Structure formats: C-alpha cells, structure tokens
Amino acid sequence: MSTTPFVLAAELAAAWADIQRHHPELPNLASPESLIGESSSACGTELSFERLLHEAVHGIAAARGVRDTSRAGRYHNRRFLAIAAELGLEHSEQPHPSSGFSLVVMTPATKRRYRSTMERLRKALGTHSKVTTADTAKSFRGPAARHGSSGGGVRVKAVCGCGRNVRVVPSVLAQAPIMCGACGQAFRIPEAVPVG
Template identity: 40%
Template structure:
C-alpha cells in the first residue's frame, strides 16, 4: 500500500485503500476457487448494504449470475457490503464462503433458495458445509445463518492476512430521516340520524357538512365525553 508521509501527518490515498480492499477480497475468493474448482470467477463490487433496506437491516453480500459481460461471455457478480467490513476478516470470509455456496449452486444447477432468494433450503446447507461453513436455521430465511469454524479460519490464514491488512475502511449505514407521524387532528362529527364521520377540524370549521339522509348538519362531538 502506497503511503505519503509528511512531518504533520501520515495519510493513505483513498484510491489505494479501495484498490487494496478489492484485491484482498479477490485473494480470498481465488483461495476458495483453488480449494473448490466449481466456484466460478466473479466481478467484485463493494457498495451499500443498507440503501433501500428496512431500518436495522443490512445485506452483507450477494452472488448474482450473468450480471456482467466480458469478451462475449457472461460473468457473475460478487457484491460485498461496505457496512459489513467492520465485522472483521473472519466474518467477511464467512460472507464470501456463503456467496461461494450460491456460486456452486449456480454452476451445478441446484435450486438452493426460494421466496425470491430469501429462503435458503437444505441443499444450500449442504453446499455451505462443503465449503467449510457452519449454518443454523432461521424460520423465515432458512439455513442462512452463517458462521466460520476455527478450522476454516486456520485453513484460510494466509488469505486472511491480506484481508486483515486491507480492512482499514468500512461504510456507514444509510440514515433515514425520521418518518412523519400521521396527523390525528380529526374530529368526530354526528348528524341527527345519527351517523358519524371523522373529518379534519379545519375542514369542519370552514362551513357546514350536511347529511344527505336526514338533511341535518354534522356537528362535532364534545371531546370531553
């Protein structure tokens, strides 16, 4: 990594940080491919995992087939969430192995998910175990809860050294503006029938609202009742 040193401060160029990050992710991915020949080559992208997500949720990564084109050949995309980088190298390894399992499913033509890709079935679990992961089941997303056992961390120690050195940056989560609460400034008004309606107090104050059934005006109920 190239650094520029002055008497006042030591700085690292952002473009060099980005380059080293993607290179380190690729080092790990190629390490996975050396151990598991069916895992495909990919185009690596890093970006927001919280943009468009529900508050408190984040997407850690995804594998998407045929997203890129190279020399007339389609290339899958490996997306890595910038927010997830702060979890540390072993957890990022878990994300990469998780996405590699989806890559295996794609190459082997195995249906490993359902519900628009949200639910991970037992076939995905088998692929994850093949890659060295431990997986737990969740009622809503299936066998998607990923952890990396110590043996797998040890196996990838050399690749993780490069990743540890590159994880000097991560992305902050998107901050959504507080949603405005709906106005509850409504009055309950009643005619002679009696029928009741709910209407904005300002609307009721502009002039009478007449019931088409009894011909009487709706009048606001006493709020203290």
C-alpha cells in the same frame, strides 16, 4: 483519488482465488467492486471472509444448477446448507423463519485453513472502512444523502421484534417509525455490541 477501493478489490479477488484453490468448480468472481458497493447481503451479514464463503456457496450452487434459495433469494434451504458444509460452514440452530440457513459460520478447521487470507482481507476491510467513513468538510456526499432522502446515504440493518430486517438510511428511520407488517413492531437499528 484513494487507492483503497482498488486494494480491497484486489484482496477480495485474492481471497476468492484462495477459495477456488480448494473448490475448483467455483466460478470466477465477476466483480469484487459489487461486493464493496453492497456492503451487506440480504441476510444482513457485513462484508468479511465468512461472507465471501457464503457467496461462494451460491456460486457453486449456480455452477451445479442447484436452486439453493427461495422467496426472492431470502430463504436459504437445505441444499444451500449442504454446499455450505462442503466449504467449511455450519449452521447449528434451527432454520430462521424468513432466512432459513443463511447465517452459516466457519468451522474451526475452516478458520485455520484460511487464516492468512482472512487476516489480509480483514486489514484491507479495516483500511477501507476508515477511509470511507471519514466524514470531513471536504467529503462530497450528494444532495440526496445531505437531505436524508432514501436515495442516498449509507443504509444499515434495522430489525423488528420477529427478527425480520430491512436496510434503511438512519435519517429516514429517524423521521418516523417503519412498522413490520408481520409482528406490528417498529424496525430499529440494533445497538453495536462491543467486541472483546
């Protein structure tokens, strides 16, 4: 069995501890493995240090007894945004109609503060991604994943014309369009944008 998930869990815990050094009221991270298993959040951001800071905002809000979201946790309100600013995150645009201020990003000062922590986590995430996406004949993927059922396989973000998103197994989306009830357009998997 590969030690990669354990290394990633350790790096997530270390990164969380680094955030706690700057924000002592942040509760302990209960389960780094839950962040690994659920590689995206309701707002569709991939697992990264920025995502960890986003989750830390929720942690501090919970510790303070602040209700920072509504609509079953999808809409991030101005209370979320205020705590996000304390952690070095900003949101320069108007709130999204369905997710509010969820798409916060790190300020340049925050990137400088956590540079070495971010680099260690980035390397661990890269290694984890390579190991878990390798699909060889020796990989066991379970019957649901092999047959394209929604009960297995890796879910990805699909978006519609109005910006709403759902998590779906690509083979399920390939079987027939999934239509948005708000705008009437089909959800689609966005093209990957090359970095560089």
